[in-house]
Amino acid sequence: ATPDLSAAGPEGRAARTALALREATAAGDWALLDHPMLALEVAGSPAYLEPDAVVVHPDGRWTVVEIKSFPMIDASADASKVGAAARQAAVYVLALERVAAVTEGAEVGQRVLLVCPKDFSNLPTASVVDVRKQRAVTRRQLTRLTRIEDIAAGLPEGTTFDPACPSEELDAAVAAVPPAYAPECLAACELAFHCRAKSRAEGAVETLGRSVRGELGGLTTVAGVLAAAAGKEGDPADPTVAALRRAA
Ligand code: SF4
Structure with missing residues (x-):
C-alpha cells in the first residue's frame, strides 16, 4: 500500500505520516510511504524532515529509503558521499523512533536502504547501509546542543532574521x-x-x-x-x- 500523506503545512503532514505509520503497522502488511514528513526536536524547537521514503514491513519494522544521484559503480560508491547519506538517514531514524515509541509493535530498522544510479546508467541499484554509529553520534550531538531560547536570550532586544528586513538590519542581526x-x-x-x-x-x-x-x-x-x-x-x-x- 502507498498511503496518501497530503495535509496542510509541515505539522499537518507530520501528523498524517504518524497516522499512516500506525495504520500500516497495525495492518501487518507491506507499505511504502512516499516522502513522509517527520518531526524531530532540535535545540528545543521542532525541525521537520522529509526522507525520500519509508517502508513498513509486515513484521512492524520501518526502514528509511534514501535516494541519491551519485553513481554506484560495481556495487560500491564514493565513501564520503555514502557517509554523508548515512548521517542524513540517521537523523531520519531518530525522528522515526519518536513515532515508533508510541506505536505498538513498531521497530525502526538501524539499516537503511541507499538507492543510487547503477554504473552511470539510469537504472537504480540499492545497497543496505548500517547507520547505528551515525545514529549514536547524532543523538549525542543533539542532546548537547544549546537550546535556541538560550541563544536568543543573549541577542540584543528586537533582533530579527526576517528576510523582509532592510539589509543593514539583517547584517547587524547576523553579526550579533x-x-x-x-x-x-x-x-x-x-x-x-x-x-x-x-x-x-x-x-x-x-x-x-x-x-x-x-x-x-x-x-x-x-x-x-x-x-x-x-x-x-x-x-x-x-x-x-x-x-x-x-x-x-
Ligand atoms: S558557516 Fe557559520 S552559520 Fe554556517 S554552520 Fe558554520 S558557523 Fe554556523
Whole structure:
C-alpha cells in the first residue's frame, strides 16, 4: 500500500505520516510511504524532515529509503558521499523512533536502504547501509546542543532574521551571533564566508580545523598559541603549552 500523506503545512503532514505509520503497522502488511514528513526536536524547537521514503514491513519494522544521484559503480560508491547519506538517514531514524515509541509493535530498522544510479546508467541499484554509529553520534550531538531560547536570550532586544528586513538590519542581526566556524562549513553553509572572516578576525583556532582545536585544549586563539609557544604566556604545567614550547 502507498498511503496518501497530503495535509496542510509541515505539522499537518507530520501528523498524517504518524497516522499512516500506525495504520500500516497495525495492518501487518507491506507499505511504502512516499516522502513522509517527520518531526524531530532540535535545540528545543521542532525541525521537520522529509526522507525520500519509508517502508513498513509486515513484521512492524520501518526502514528509511534514501535516494541519491551519485553513481554506484560495481556495487560500491564514493565513501564520503555514502557517509554523508548515512548521517542524513540517521537523523531520519531518530525522528522515526519518536513515532515508533508510541506505536505498538513498531521497530525502526538501524539499516537503511541507499538507492543510487547503477554504473552511470539510469537504472537504480540499492545497497543496505548500517547507520547505528551515525545514529549514536547524532543523538549525542543533539542532546548537547544549546537550546535556541538560550541563544536568543543573549541577542540584543528586537533582533530579527526576517528576510523582509532592510539589509543593514539583517547584517547587524547576523553579526550579533557568534560564529562556530570550522572548514567543513564551506561545503555546507551559505554563511561560511561571513563566519570564516569573523572567526579569522578573532584569531579563532577553529579556522584551522576541528582536530587542531581539539589538540590545543584551552588555547582558543592563534595569538594565544604563538605566545604560549614563545614562552610569553600560558601555564608551563599545561601539557599543551609544554608540547608547544618543546616544538617551537
Ligand atoms: S558557516 Fe554556517 S554552520 Fe558554520 S558557523 Fe557559520 S552559520 Fe554556523
